[in-house]
Amino acid sequence: MKSTIIAAAIAGLLACGTALAAETAQQSKMKTCNQDAGDRKGDERKAFMKECLSAKPAKATPQERMKTCNAEAAGKTGDERKAFMKECLSAK
Template sequence: MKKILPLIAALSLSCSLGFVHAAEAVVKTPQQNKMTACNADAKDKKGDERKAFMKECLSAKKETQQSKMTSCNADAKAKTLKGDERKAFMKECLSAKPAA
């Protein structure tokens, strides 16, 4: 009995610490991530300039992979690329970061 009580106390403590840790590990939503990024970009702006920047930043739509594929295909076609040259162009185009 003397050995069981400390074991139960230790298990209880470790379980309660696990719940506290799980509560701290809350996952942010995409909108919260966007807000964090926009706030970081707007750190040097003040007043109306900041307000306008935040409105634009938060309402900006992220380019979808489908729209990126469409525009890269159109560019490759316009440049009349074929074979390995086209593959290299598409890889570069699809992996490029959108202009901020």
């Protein structure tokens, strides 16, 4: 009985650790905005956080798009890769 409870507890802890390790984009954005808010307090902080969290990410530079598209094209070759890269790089 005790070994079953211990095994379930360990499995639960491992599952929680895995879930906590995966930081979502929203969590990352919140973390960055909190750091950028610095010493602001009250209404000033609230206004800053609202603006920061609602801000759209800057458009990727052509170099960043190329890097991202290359990573996504891994495993593709020939005409398939060429067509994928054309579509990926032209996406808005």
